[in-house]
Amino acid sequence: MGTPLPRDPIADAQRNWERHGWGDVAAPMAAITAIMRTQQILLARIETVLKPFGLTFARYELLALLSFARSGALPMNKASALLQVHPTSVTNAVDRLEKAALVARSPHPTDGRTTLIELTAEGRTLAKKATAALNTEVFGKSGFGPDDVDHLIRVLGTFRRDAGDFED
Amino acid sequence: MGTPLPRDPIADAQRNWERHGWGDVAAPMAAITAIMRTQQILLARIETVLKPFGLTFARYELLALLSFARSGALPMNKASALLQVHPTSVTNAVDRLEKAALVARSPHPTDGRTTLIELTAEGRTLAKKATAALNTEVFGKSGFGPDDVDHLIRVLGTFRRDAGDFED
DNA sequence: GCAATATACTAGGACATCCAAGGGTTTGGA
DNA sequence: TCCAAACCCTTGGATGTCCTAGTATATTGC
Numbered sequence: 024m025g026t027p028l029p030r031d032p033i034a035d036a037q038r039n040w041e042r043h044g045w046g047d048v049a050a051p052m053a054a055i056t057a058i059m060r061t062q063q064i065l066l067a068r069i070e071t072v073l074k075p076f077g078l079t080f081a082r083y084e085l086l087a088l089l090s091f092a093r094s095g096a097l098p099m100n101k102a103s104a105l106l107q108v109h110p111t112s113v114t115n116a117v118d119r120l121e122k123a124a125l126v127a128r129s130p131h132p133t134d135g136r137t138t139l140i141e142l143t144a145e146g147r148t149l150a151k152k153a154t155a156a157l158n159t160e161v162f163g164k165s166g167f168g169p170d171d172v173d174h175l176i177r178v179l180g181t182f183r184r185d186a187g188d189f190e191d
Numbered sequence: 192m193g194t195p196l197p198r199d200p201i202a203d204a205q206r207n208w209e210r211h212g213w214g215d216v217a218a219p220m221a222a223i224t225a226i227m228r229t230q231q232i233l234l235a236r237i238e239t240v241l242k243p244f245g246l247t248f249a250r251y252e253l254l255a256l257l258s259f260a261r262s263g264a265l266p267m268n269k270a271s272a273l274l275q276v277h278p279t280s281v282t283n284a285v286d287r288l289e290k291a292a293l294v295a296r297s298p299h300p301t302d303g304r305t306t307l308i309e310l311t312a313e314g315r316t317l318a319k320k321a322t323a324a325l326n327t328e329v330f331g332k333s334g335f336g337p338d339d340v341d342h343l344i345r346v347l348g349t350f351r352r353d354a355g356d357f358e359d
Numbered sequence: 360g361c362a363a364t365a366t367a368c369t370a371g372g373a374c375a376t377c378c379a380a381g382g383g384t385t386t387g388g389a
Numbered sequence: 390t391c392c393a394a395a396c397c398c399t400t401g402g403a404t405g406t407c408c409t410a411g412t413a414t415a416t417t418g419c
Contacts (some may be wrong), residue, residue: 027357027358028272028273028357028358031348031356032273032275033348036255037344045322048326048330050337050341050344051330051333054333054335054339054344057343058226058230058233058347059230059233061347061350061351062227062230064351064354065227070407079375100396100397107228108375111376111377113398114398114399115376116375119374134385134396135385135397136383136397136398137397138397158216162220163215163216167219169218173218176218178335178339179222179226180201183228183232186334188195188196188228188232189195189196190196190197190198191198231376238377249404249405249406276406276407277406278368279369279408280407282368282370299367302415304366304367304415306367
């Protein structure tokens with residue numbers, strides 16, 4: 024966290040794998056570990072930018088999703104599916120966003136089982152501001168070159184489809 | 192979670208970004224979101240493999256790190272730095288590993304402030320077994336082609352260095 | 360030598376994620 | 390028609406991560 028290490032710990036791990044006779048999976052291990060660590064760094068950056076807005080990444084994602092829904096409202100289970108998180112995580116996020124008056128729960132008109140989440144006016148405004156901040160502070164300064172971005176989108180897209188995220 | 196979506200939600204988000212006039216950061220946004228989601232998928236796979244061993248990824252990482260230390264022991268702060276996690280997370284992991292008799296705390300011989308974490312015999316055995324399982328079940332079936340693995344290691348390595356993880 | 364600063368670990372709290380279980384609602388087949 | 394299966398959401402419990410604060414030990418400077 025604080026001081027940079029003298030050497031890349033993941034490269035060291037890769038060498039350890041090779042040294043122990045696991046050379047055939049050393050490279051994938053390093054790639055996967057690098058993805059884990061990169062996610063950690065990116066999440067920290069995102070949360071730092073969102074903190075002044077009183078948002079976490081999970082809550083921001085929900086706000087952003089709602090702001091793109093044509094009606095500004097979505098059933099909980101749809102949100103869960105689109106965000107690819109457990110339904111209980113959505114319940115948790117909605118609880119907190121509702122306390123902050125950024126979203127509101129309302130019953131589904133025809134299906135008594137489902138609950139609709141609707142963006143409030145404040146919620147829509149905050150989503151806009153937070154998105155602008157993320158665009159300039161994180162996405163606009165990703166550090167990835169254009170070619171690398173395209174490659175990541177393609178490779179990780181294939182991975183996610185193979186993992187069963189979507190059919191396309 | 193269960194059923195695949197008909198379309199890639201991240202590609203949809205990218206289109207939404209472009210539609211709202213944020214085309215200049217739409218691609219990095221998609222790449223970053225894909226990294227977040229890929230990490231989630233990989234973590235779930237890893238935890239599934241580790242569950243039978245009574246381990247989580249955090250605890251496994253600590254065990255693996257100790258198993259590669261020449262003496263089989265490391266100070267807490269070293270472990271925290273090498274794993275790139277907060278010191279309190281290491282305390283948490285050590286607490287649970289110690290309860291399971293996989294590691295043991297011992298005082299540092301010369302520095303009364305530091306605590307050494309040492310692998311027990313069972314800990315070393317379990318680390319071996321868990322690593323073998325991860326190698327065959329996760330790293331050996333990553334789904335990334337060799338060229339993609341190399342590219343990921345290079346691109347994410349540059350990113351992590353620029354983020355201040357290491358100097359190299 | 361002693362005070363001030365730095366370092367190492369731990370305790371408590373806030374969040375997020377998942378799983379298992381429970382209660383209400385809808386649907387579809389006997 | 391009616392009841393069982395399927396579905397939707399929530400609650401409670403376990404884990405992990407971070408932050409802030411507190412305690413104990415080392416090191417530095419006067």
